[in-house]
Amino acid sequence: MAQRNHEGETAGDLLGDYLRNQAMRFLRGLRLHECSGADAAEASDASEVMRGASRRISGALLTFRPVTDPPWADGLRTELIWVSGVLADEHAYASRLARLLEALHRLSGSAAPQIPAARGAAGPRGGLALGAARAAALLDRQLTLARTRAHSATLQAFGSARFHAVADAVAVLASEVQVDPVAARGDVHQVLVPLASVAESRLAEAVCRLPEPSRIHDEAQDAFWHTVRRLLRTHRYALEVLGEDVTRLATAGEALDRHRDAAEAASASALAARTPRIAPATAYALGVLHADQRHEVEAARLAFQHVWQRSAVRT
Amino acid sequence: MAQRNHEGETAGDLLGDYLRNQAMRFLRGLRLHECSGADAAEASDASEVMRGASRRISGALLTFRPVTDPPWADGLRTELIWVSGVLADEHAYASRLARLLEALHRLSGSAAPQIPAARGAAGPRGGLALGAARAAALLDRQLTLARTRAHSATLQAFGSARFHAVADAVAVLASEVQVDPVAARGDVHQVLVPLASVAESRLAEAVCRLPEPSRIHDEAQDAFWHTVRRLLRTHRYALEVLGEDVTRLATAGEALDRHRDAAEAASASALAARTPRIAPATAYALGVLHADQRHEVEAARLAFQHVWQRSAVRT
Numbered sequence: 001m002a003q004r005n006h007e008g009e010t011a012g013d014l015l016g017d018y019l020r021n022q023a024m025r026f027l028r029g030l031r032l033h034e035c036s037g038a039d040a041a042e043a044s045d046a047s048e049v050m051r052g053a054s055r056r057i058s059g060a061l062l063t064f065r066p067v068t069d070p071p072w073a074d075g076l077r078t079e080l081i082w083v084s085g086v087l088a089d090e091h092a093y094a095s096r097l098a099r100l101l102e103a104l105h106r107l108s109g110s111a112a113p114q115i116p117a118a119r120g121a122a123g124p125r126g127g128l129a130l131g132a133a134r135a136a137a138l139l140d141r142q143l144t145l146a147r148t149r150a151h152s153a154t155l156q157a158f159g160s161a162r163f164h165a166v167a168d169a170v171a172v173l174a175s176e177v178q179v180d181p182v183a184a185r186g187d188v189h190q191v192l193v194p195l196a197s198v199a200e201s202r203l204a205e206a207v208c209r210l211p212e213p214s215r216i217h218d219e220a221q222d223a224f225w226h227t228v229r230r231l232l233r234t235h236r237y238a239l240e241v242l243g244e245d246v247t248r249l250a251t252a253g254e255a256l257d258r259h260r261d262a263a264e265a266a267s268a269s270a271l272a273a274r275t276p277r278i279a280p281a282t283a284y285a286l287g288v289l290h291a292d293q294r295h296e297v298e299a300a301r302l303a304f305q306h307v308w309q310r311s312a313v314r315t
Numbered sequence: 316m317a318q319r320n321h322e323g324e325t326a327g328d329l330l331g332d333y334l335r336n337q338a339m340r341f342l343r344g345l346r347l348h349e350c351s352g353a354d355a356a357e358a359s360d361a362s363e364v365m366r367g368a369s370r371r372i373s374g375a376l377l378t379f380r381p382v383t384d385p386p387w388a389d390g391l392r393t394e395l396i397w398v399s400g401v402l403a404d405e406h407a408y409a410s411r412l413a414r415l416l417e418a419l420h421r422l423s424g425s426a427a428p429q430i431p432a433a434r435g436a437a438g439p440r441g442g443l444a445l446g447a448a449r450a451a452a453l454l455d456r457q458l459t460l461a462r463t464r465a466h467s468a469t470l471q472a473f474g475s476a477r478f479h480a481v482a483d484a485v486a487v488l489a490s491e492v493q494v495d496p497v498a499a500r501g502d503v504h505q506v507l508v509p510l511a512s513v514a515e516s517r518l519a520e521a522v523c524r525l526p527e528p529s530r531i532h533d534e535a536q537d538a539f540w541h542t543v544r545r546l547l548r549t550h551r552y553a554l555e556v557l558g559e560d561v562t563r564l565a566t567a568g569e570a571l572d573r574h575r576d577a578a579e580a581a582s583a584s585a586l587a588a589r590t591p592r593i594a595p596a597t598a599y600a601l602g603v604l605h606a607d608q609r610h611e612v613e614a615a616r617l618a619f620q621h622v623w624q625r626s627a628v629r630t
Contacts, residue, residue: 128585270443273595273596273599278595279595280588280593280594280595280597280598281588281598282595282598283595283596283597283598283599283602284588284598284599284601284602284605285602286599286602287598287599287600287601287602287603287604287605287606288602288603288605288606289602289606290599290602290603290606291422291602291603291604291605291606291607291610292606295606295610
């Protein structure tokens with residue numbers, strides 16, 4: 001699997017370098033976040049840096065667990081998953097709202113003048129445009145509220161003893177990685193490459209278990225793709241440790257990110273449609289929006305399959 | 316273009332045979348319709364035979380107009396278009412309702428148990444299933460009413476002097492086709508093949524003018540595809556006169572039929588959503604249904620393009 005030449009490097013060197021780099025990245029993100037103050041865009045960038053580093057550290061700790069001190073690795077991984085979960089929520093609500101408003105704009109903006117509803121006997125009052133505007137206002141209200149709550153939760157988490165302990169642990173990681181002394185002295189090809197292969201096999205198996213991407217409204221299938229998304233990330237970070245090219249995995253991962261985003265946007269639209277006392281035109285626009293996002297789910301699945309088949313994965 | 320050997324046949328022979336056969340088919344359909352009484356399925360079959368024959372006769376009269384007596388051909392064609400229009404309405408409402416109910420069943424049946432709306436905080440009351448059932452009842456009411464009206468209009472048309480005149484004209488056509496004496500004596504390859512080529516060129520030009528099938532919710536684009544559907548039929552019937560294989564044209568035509576059906580089903584769903592005082596859940600289901608049918612429109616466009624590109628049309 002490995003294509004780079006790792007002669008003279010031990011498993012501990014390579015994994016240690018990667019973990020230290022990601023730990024320093026996490027700390028940079030944290031400093032940026034602390035300095036961002038009221039600048040929401042800067043805080044969002046900082047949060048993304050911290051999430052990326054958290055995911056990479058926990059991914060590497062999972063795949064290469066036998067090379068580390070396992071109890072330490074498991075503990076740190078649990079805490080980093082918590083941190084990136086907290087950070088992800090606020091970002092998710094903001095980007096979900098942006099995605100839904102963009103879709104509503106597309107659906108009503110281009111279709112409104114020609115839509116039969118706007119030409120019909122009842123005049124323009126029944127067109128998608130009116131319902132879309134109301135649906136946009138409703139989603140804006142609901143998702144902004146959720147984002148505000150997530151923001152408060154993030155601030156609360158940042159002030160907690162638990163978070164300070166994670167930050168301390170990452171600061172230690174930036175200078176010293178706790179490894180298994182025997183495994184860490186081993187050859188990269190003998191130790192890390194086989195462990196990375198396990199991550200790759202898990203991914204390949206999950207891809208094989210994917211249902212045919214045909215019944216797009218069957219939301220029970222989404223979970224299969226979310227699993228592949230998670231395993232693909234783990235595999236990707238393992239390859240990053242080995243210094244491999246991950247371009248195609250990143251492209252496949254983007255399709256799965258879109259899949260997740262569209263699936264959650266569709267759910268948000270369905271949820272908004274259950275708001276009591278909304279107008280039928282609003283509910284109608286939310287129905288159109290739901291179906292539109294489910295079709296984005298479908299498109300993302302096809303895009304993933306396309307990239308995946310082209311990438312000639314070695315199982 | 317023509318692949319069959321028409322040696323020894325005149326243009327008048329070939330066109331006359333086709334028109335006489337279709338006229339006899341029309342009369343068989345008419346007899347079947349008169350005998351069908353209260354049997355709706357039999358009446359529907361009879362109606363389809365009559366519509367198929369009407370379309371073929373008027374298509375052949377249009378393409379090969381210079382071989383016929385043009386004033387007679389134009390008059391008969393106008394009347395046959397009227398007949399097939401009357402017959403098509405009732406069928407269209409029935410099949411539109413069936414298509415919409417099938418789609419609602421698919422959308423709610425498979426998704427309902429897993430749909431977030433049914434799992435969410437508000438419990439099962441907000442799921443798609445309830446709205447879908449109400450939307451189905453609403454569409455059933457509206458389209459059954461429209462079909463009943465179309466049925467009455469058909470019965471009224473069948474009893475009219477205008478219809479009797481058409482039936483008489485077709486009965487005459489079954490034994491004698493009014494042709495241009497000079498053109499009809501001409502060679503098939505010299506007379507009919509060039510005229511069929513004109514129909515083919517018109518179709519090819521209309522296909523070239525088709526917009527990119529990307530903005531599925533832009534319903535103003537539908538008309539381009541409906542034009543292609545009409546020209547494809549005319550071209551197909553011209554090839555039938557020449558005894559050519561029309562399998563691929565028929566397949567392409569089926570995709571355009573699906574396109575038309577889905578576009579009209581989407582409009583019916585949008586129209587139903589403007590019914591006063593409907594519940595938001597009903598409007599939501601109609602929105603999902605509308606978007607679903609617009610995606611069927613998109614799928615039909617892609618299916619058409621696929622068949623069309625494979626069929627390596629000679630322009």
